Amino acid sequence: MVASKPTTPHVMPMISSPFSSPAAEPPYLANLNEVQLAAVKATEGPVLVLAGAGTGKTRVLTTRLSHILYQNKAFPSQILAVTFTNKAAGEMRTRVSSLLGDQPVEGWWLGTFHALAARMLRRNADLVGLTSDFTILDDDDQMRVLKQIAEAEGIDVKKSPPKLLLALISRWKDRGMRPQDVGRDEGGLAADGKLATIYAAYQNRLRTLNACDFGDLLLHMLTIFRDPANQDVLSGYRNRFRYILVDEYQDTNVAQYMWLRLLAQRDNDDTPPNICCVGDDDQSIYGWRGAEVGNILRFERDFPGAVIIRLEQNYRSTQSILAAASGVIAHNQGRLGKTLWSQGDMGEKVRVRLLWDSDAEARVISDDIEAQRRQGRPLSDMAVLVRAGFQMRAFEERFVQIGLPYRVIGGPRFYERQEIRDALAYFRVVMQPADDLALERIINTPKRGIGDSALQNLHFLARARSLSLHDALQDAMIDSTTRPAVRAAFGQMANNFARWRGLLGTMPHTELAAQILDESGYTAMWQADKTPEAPGRLENLRELVNGMAEFESLPAFLEHVALVMENNAQNANQDAVTIMTLHGAKGLEFGSVYLPGWEDGLFPSQRAMDENGITGLEEERRLAYVGLTRARHIAMITSVANRRTYGNWVQAVPSRFIDELPKGVIDYVSELRPASSIRPSAPQWSLSGFANSQSSSSPATPQYVAGQHIRHDSFGDGRIVHVSGQKLDILFEDGSQRRVMAGFVEPLDSA
DNA sequence: TACACATTATTTTTT
DNA sequence: ATAATGTGTA
DSSP: OOOOOOOOOOOOOOOOOSSOOOOSOOGGGTTOOHHHHHHHHOOSSOEEEEEOTTSOHHHHHHHHHHHHHHTTSSOGGGEEEEESSHHHHHHHHHHHHHHTTSOOOOSOEEEEHHHHHHHHHHHHGGGGTOOTTOEEOOHHHHHHHHHHHHHHTTOOTTTSOHHHHHHHHHHHHHTTOOGGGSOTTTTTTGGGGTHHHHHHHHHHHHHHTTEEOHHHHHHHHHHHHHOGGGHHHHHHHHHHOSEEEESSGGGOBHHHHHHHHHHHSBTTBOOOOOEEEEEOGGGOOOGGGTBOHHHHHTHHHHSTTOEEEEEOBOSSSOHHHHHHHHHHHTTOSSOOOOOOBOOSOOOSOEEEEEEEEHHHHHHHHHHHHHHHHHTTOOGGGEEEEESSGGGHHHHHHHHHHHTOOEEESSSSOGGGSHHHHHHHHHHHHHHOTTOHHHHHHHTTSSOOSOOHHHHHHHHHHHHHTTOOHHHHHHHHHHOTTSOHHHHHHHHHHHHHHHHHHHHBTTBOHHHHHHHHHHHTTHHHHHHHOOSTTHHHHHHHHHHHHHHHTTSSSHHHHHHHHHHOOOOOOTTTTSOOEEEEETGGGTTOOEEEEEEOOOBTBBTTBHHHHHHHHHHHHHHHHHHHHHHHTTEEEEEEEEEEEEEEETTEEEEOOBOHHHHTSOGGGEEEEEOOOOHHHHOTTSOSOOOTTSTTSOTTOOTTSOOOOTTOEEEETTTEEEEEEEEETTEEEEEETTSOEEEEEGGGEEESSOO
8 A cells, every 4th residue: 555645745935034044854854754744844835734543643743843943934933833732732842842952942822722812812802892811711600600691681590501501602602603793593492592692791791800711712813803903913913923833623613713714814915824734534523612624624725725635654553453443434424535554563353342231341441451461561551531421430440449550531620629719719809800700709718707698789789880899899898788797808808809919029929829828718718627628628729829839920820720721640650541531532542442331322422413413423433433543552342231320220232333343353242141140130131132142032022123113111202213133223202313222112003 | 607408410522 | 329409497
């Protein structure tokens, strides 16, 4: 096999270089293959690099950047490099520096879309009615604002949970739509059809709070860029960025795409922009978050004259793993199409294990991990990749039980812990008195005798005089209708905040932070707390203050917290198995990868299929592809016949993705025996659909045909749309389509 | 206001 | 099953 013809990059006239031109072929270009080299050297004009899994994408990206810098085509400050995660940004920074001989590269615009947009917005906040020290709200804050607004609009927050409203509004923002761009009735059924109104009210509220949510960072920049009155702002950035580089392009949403487009175009000039987007349509797994695969599929049309380079030689996985992954993803329609190939060994077949329940699953996987470890493989080179967070617990429990070191990625985040959020709220009020949300959070934490009614009173005062809650504290002190005890509490708060604010800049910010936590009584509150978590919380607070030392100032730290929601690497230097979600595993690789929970409904997720039909299913399939291609040598897929869901046992059917695996590269073993021999209490159901069990073990099971009406114990009545062996695809009356074993249903009509 | 008790939703995936 | 809410009583 041969790599796809390396498309010759078209040569553009060299732009004037800030430094003198270099001469010899730089050392960092060694060891790249032909296609990779082409991708690195095609620095001018629009380039799309389709990088299959394990084809050396990061290497190409970093080398390309080094190349631009090494050749003095641009100053670092003239490069815009967008990554998907902060971690990826960090990695890029380190690798480019090391390619350039360990020289730190300073001053380039490298970061996530959100981090970069925030940086721009801080400089131009006044153009959208904010000040440059605006607060970036996290999920929790957003939800609270939205809840207040929904309630004010008379919405039943039970029926339309703020979480859902927020998701819908975020989706609008992902598509670059402001309230005025949304039609009155576009909100659908949510919130009694008033979603558009709520959205508008929400945006107004954020502006009063001098706050932004994540989507706003981009949305506000779009608003600024598009206003002819701000042409100079846009021009400024356009002229600055000579080279634009985007990683994980398949996961960009519309707003991000438009932001890029605006930056890439030149004023009064049709010179094609030097924009390089790297991605893989087969690894697009964030559609639910507004990502548009269309962006990558449309690249050539968006950027005429674009060069497309395909990286197809895989350096990561064995032939078997690659074949398995390719076999699954081949079932998707509408791909750009790529053929991964590798010169590697066949390697071991991909193991597929059908097991009784989640305990067996955890046991089988942990046994294998220990076997690998005995063969000398480090635990850090192994990972359990789950579809959903709740699957993690079974593995944690098992690993604890047998004393296997592990680390969970993506669990509850440090900055989402209650005590951390409380502490941050104090800091936020100090920095940003208008931050009502933060003040509300801590106004009675620790208890100060400010209850619901006192808070309502304060709200009332604030609204009457158009003040922030913080400023209303002062008024309340002299307000005669306020009870004296409450008045005193308000007064003390106001004084405290004033004093702390006065101390800003007079002492190291870590010291100030510690002082705030002490003087507010917050630390004392946890010291007095006798619950078992209290010591841990105090420890976290200490860690928070220590962590601040790395930052220049309190605001710089708060910015970091808002945007860099990355997990603090717990026991990072310990040799441990990684447990994480499939989403979290994107971009990583491991020697051995364990893929549990391949059951229809869990993976592919029922919800994905119900909500987005075939599109949802295809995204799930891409997730399967991502999972498999994380593995270098060993991949093991497990599926379980019984899974505990919400506390009770639910039967499951092996994932349809298992059927899609090419038989030749699979080692398929079912450890299932007829149910009766293991669980006398289990219902009369047959496992004959599973491989290697004796078929026709239950002659009682009737034969079904498509079109037949059936009844299912838990899902109700439905109609069979498809029969494949003992597996039935049934469309239930609630509208959901599920795959269930024939043994679980009974016929309603005798067709 | 605070605590004990009852009820309820939770299971996608995250910058 | 569990954690997070809400409700009622002291």
